[in-house]
Amino acid sequence: MRDFIQRQREARDYEAFLRSKVEAARASMRQGLGHDNAEVEAEFAARSAKATGHA
Numbered sequence: 001m002r003d004f005i006q007r008q009r010e011a012r013d014y015e016a017f018l019r020s021k022v023e024a025a026r027a028s029m030r031q032g033l034g035h036d037n038a039e040v041e042a043e044f045a046a047r048s049a050k051a052t053g054h055a
Contacts, residue, residue: 028034035043048054 025034
């Protein structure tokens, strides 16, 4: 029973942590500080190409 209660508590804590991270990311995007998916994909493709010598 204690293990069940502990797992439930950890799940709630993790969900709260995740919600705060998502809200921080959304606030960042609203302020124009974030990057859209296409920008992130392009950046990591360039890094990957450079790391593998295909740049």
